[in-house]
Amino acid sequence: MIKYIVKRLLLIIPVMLAVSFIVFTVLRLGPVDPAQAYLLNSRIPPTAEALSVTRAELGLDKPFFTQYALWLKGAVQLDFGVSYMTKRDAFGDLMYYFPTTLKVTFLAMIVVIIVSIPLGILGAVKKDSLADKLIKFFSFIGVSTPSFWFGFLLIYIFALKLNILPPFGLEGISSWIMPILTLGLMSSAINTRITRTSFLEHINNRSVWYLKVNGVHKNTIMGKYVLKNSMLPVITSLGMHFGELIGGAVVVEVLFALPGVGRYVVSSITNHDYPVIQCFMILMTGVFIIVNLIIDIIYVYLNPKIKYGA
């Protein structure tokens, strides 16, 4: 097991190198001239002279691979360059906002887990009952609702009409409730379905019938056999949901005016602030890869059929 974990950890290095190279290259393939973007962000008219000075300053006159190597050398030491907009360290700026984003994402992930797994199991165990129909209805609504619109509905009902939750900003624990519900709705709905389908498949498995015939108690069958096996596809899908959640967090932060990376990144995108965009991509993808690694490890732990070496 430890060998497997070490191997997977080492594999992160080439993946992150590939990610960094692609992010760096694709940004430079775009139609935007970074020197011009820099000058526009600094409110300096982009004359030919100013452009060439800026190019030299930002090292844009060097050959492409030298630029990448220099940037990578800095990035390894967590120096992602200076933001064109704020003229501050891009990594420092993002790290100021990043904890909030991570917190929203993980809290939403917890919501997804504690909502979808019990609902999915309940739906499967009481198949075709009223409860099952309601659960199906919930997941139908959840997958079709635009999350930001759902957020506005929550704001209108709970903040403006009932006045029990703060509409935006961070004022204590109650401020987190609406953002994480908004963020978690869609993934909860999808995951409820996945859990329900997977649980149903395992309940109807022949081995369950044999266990029943052999007089094994129902709770033991459910807990030991069905639950454990049916959770495998659910665990895999949680990795996918994490990607959706961390992306959705950007929207939710803008909506609820939370001090996460959301607004900062949106303005860095509209202003072509390359150092910030690069750092943002590396951070987000890095977290996504690490979370998926953890999920894979849990998966292997639960399902020893998978050989560690493969």
Added chain:
Amino acid sequence: MKDKGLIILFSLLAIIILSAVFAPLIAPYSPYDVDITNKFAPVTSSHILGTDHLGRDVFSRIVYGTRMSLISVLATILIVLLLSLIVGSIAGFRGGLFDSILMRICDVFLTFPTFILALFFIGVLGVGLINVIIAIALTHWAWYARIVRSIVLETKQKNYVIAAKCLGSSRLKIVLKHIMPKVLSQVVILATLDLGHMMLHVAGLSFLGLGVQAPTAEWGVMINDAAPYIREHPELMLYPGICIFITVAVFNSIGEKLRDRYDKMQYSREGEI
């Protein structure tokens, strides 16, 4: 075979498509006619859903919004299908080095979280509807390419394909005539299931101000426009939201029905070939 649900869904879909096509005939006003003196007009016979903060007719904007939403998702899915069919069938049919290289490229695309990658592409390409379409297509195609490849690999082994090969059909003919129909029938179902999800992405990007720009009549933009007036005029936000919800729900439900039907067909056909 009669399926009441499917009939209702297809009628809803027809209404959505018709209102997009005939928007100028259905909408009583231009979606861009500003009339500041008549802002936030209540629901009357001349403005069936009232007017917004610039006095524009909400109903007309909703009808025109259908166009933007449909065009954007259809364009996206077309690019996705085209890219994934080409890449997936080359990888699956040719195999070898081609296959490994193309699949590694897909892996790279799948390493990034979808929405974050879409944000990145907009950072590269700039803001606007066309760029949003390209960005969302680029973030979704890799997953389809993998599925196309696996179906091609599976179909390649079938006896009728081998028979066609023995009879001397050209590679292109085998792919287009014998393999593509099988691939398309499955991929189109997946695409229908995904349309709604893509539409939500488009709306989300519009909401962030990275997609369709005001004053264009688009549902995401309308929700964004209505946000500052949510306390006094929540209905302005309600209408476009409900439209997005219904359209996405219709796509999702049709996709599911088609998938269920396809699964049943596969099940009853098992053992045939």
